[in-house]
Amino acid sequence: MSRTLSRTLSRSTFWLVLTCLAIALVTAPLQSQQRRGVVRCANLVYANNKTSVCFSSEFLVELSKKANVATEGKMATVNLESAELYDYPFAIMTGEGSFLLSETQRSNLRNYLSAGGFVVASAGCSSKKWATSFRSEIRKVFPDVKLVKLEPSHPVFHTVYDIEKLQCKRNHEAKLEGLEIDGKIVLIFSEDGLNDTGNVGGNCCCCGGNEILNARQVNVNLLSYTLTH
16 A cells, blocks of 8 residues: 555544544533533643743634534643643643642642643743753653654644644754653653744743744644544
């Protein structure tokens, strides 16, 4: 079978699965206080009240339009140590500067990811201090599992959109790294901004950072990957 035909069949299967998922979500029972059949995304509060104020939720709207999957249009603020986290299949963790997680936060992050949750971790404004802190923390959370660079052929680049390259604001080669548990990627880490700040408004500009320009398409792919794997 040619590579082109294989890719076509793979993408046809993906859209069939995503359509079935959309139907299942519409008829799904209520869970906690979650609205019926709606995919929700958490914006994590971690360390000492560190969180993102510049991560666009536009990817949630985009997935709804592209795949007919109901999503809440905005992310919800959720504490990393909270049991509420388990109401959200997908979570964003981003910020700038150094940080340390508490033992309770590390434990809850480990349990959440091991139970099927998914986290996108992105250094706001390409903050080197944030990236260094995150690498240190994830080693404490999963000492026996390493982040690995994802090649362009990985499914996370080919769900809703075919993404051949991460486009950066500057002449810079960006990459995504993944953490895999039981054969599934459960966490994506980027040293560069996946914030999609152009769709945030206000004073979010990713000053001085190598922001990924096609971040919205990347985030759409990551959420759809979560829902179909």
